[in-house]
Amino acid sequence: MTGPKSRRTARPARTGKTIALSGLLVVQAGGAAFFLFDVAADLGDWSLMASETNHLGIELAAVVALIVGLGLTTLEIRRIRTRQRRVEAQLRIASGAFLDLLEEYFDSWALTPSERDVALLAIKGLSIAEIAGVRQTKQGTVKAQCNAIYSKAGVTGRHQLLSLFIEELMADRLIPPESAQP
Numbered sequence: 001m002t003g004p005k006s007r008r009t010a011r012p013a014r015t016g017k018t019i020a021l022s023g024l025l026v027v028q029a030g031g032a033a034f035f036l037f038d039v040a041a042d043l044g045d046w047s048l049m050a051s052e053t054n055h056l057g058i059e060l061a062a063v064v065a066l067i068v069g070l071g072l073t074t075l076e077i078r079r080i081r082t083r084q085r086r087v088e089a090q091l092r093i094a095s096g097a098f099l100d101l102l103e104e105y106f107d108s109w110a111l112t113p114s115e116r117d118v119a120l121l122a123i124k125g126l127s128i129a130e131i132a133g134v135r136q137t138k139q140g141t142v143k144a145q146c147n148a149i150y151s152k153a154g155v156t157g158r159h160q161l162l163s164l165f166i167e168e169l170m171a172d173r174l175i176p177p178e179s180a181q182p
Contacts, residue, residue: 032066
């Protein structure tokens with residue numbers, strides 16, 4: 001089922017980059033935990049020699065680096081997920097806006113229900129023969145309807161018809177840039 005009722009507001013699908021970064025986050029967390037417990041165990045042993053103290057310092061630096069890496073990786077995953085949600089929202093808005101725009105233009109051109117169907121199928125890229133097959137009409141009928149649509153729209157063909165809608169959608173931003181959001 002397609003259309004507005006079939007749209008889901010589910011969480012965005014995980015991208016390959018997000019999955020890879022999540023895996024890296026798990027590995028970093030495991031490494032940080034290992035070294036942290038090792039350093040804690042070594043600190044409990046007061047019989048360490050000076051050479052082992054240097055080793056302890058290196059392990060402590062590794063723990064700090066891994067914890068910083070965990071933080072940065074977490075921030076990157078959040079950034080990617082936020083951007084993905086934003087792009088999906090733009091896509092939903094654009095899809096709805098495009099349908100609204102089509103209806104607005106079809107109303108202003110006073111297209112008949114049959115012409116609306118043919119115009120929508122033509123915009124979707126179906127050929128005259130395919131439109132005739134879908135609508136179970138003759139190709140001559142579809143050609144006549146297409147000519148009526150082009151005439152009412154003030155265009156000479158399918159490409160100009162489609163460009164009307166593309167130009168309209170590109171004229172305004174659907175969602176303001178991230179920097180403009182609170």
